[in-house]
Amino acid sequence: MSTGNREEKSSIGQRLREERVRLSLSQADLGDIFDVDRKVVRYYEENKTSPRADQLELFRGHGADVIYILTGERLPLSVRQDVAAYLPRDRLALEISKMNLSEEDADILRCLAVRLAK
Secondary structure, three states: OHHHHHHHHOOHHHHHHHHHHHOOOOHHHHHHHHOOOHHHHHHHHOOOOOOOHHHHHHHHOOOOOHHHHHHOOOOOHHHHHHHHOOOHHHHHHHHHHHOOOOHHHHHHHHHHHHHHHO
8 A cells, every 4th residue: 555655764763764864864974873783773773773862852952853863844944054064064965955966965065064164
């Protein structure tokens, strides 16, 4: 039935992965944030288990939209922009998105921003 497919496509694990990728983090990077092995992050993303609330709070501190992860609904852009104003990596990602760069160059800059934020 389509409801089952919709739920599978919009699972917490899938949305967690989307946010990790949006923030240019590897599974190992997210594992460092959550203080778990990257294998555990993979389990989260495969819906075999779920991250704890305190882990999601830590991820939120790195720019993740936790409301989206939990509900599938994005925060309004104005709220996300307010959050981005306080997170240097997100500010840089926003500026990168405004530049006329190839996707490869934009990815390089996003990865650099992640490394510099550590």
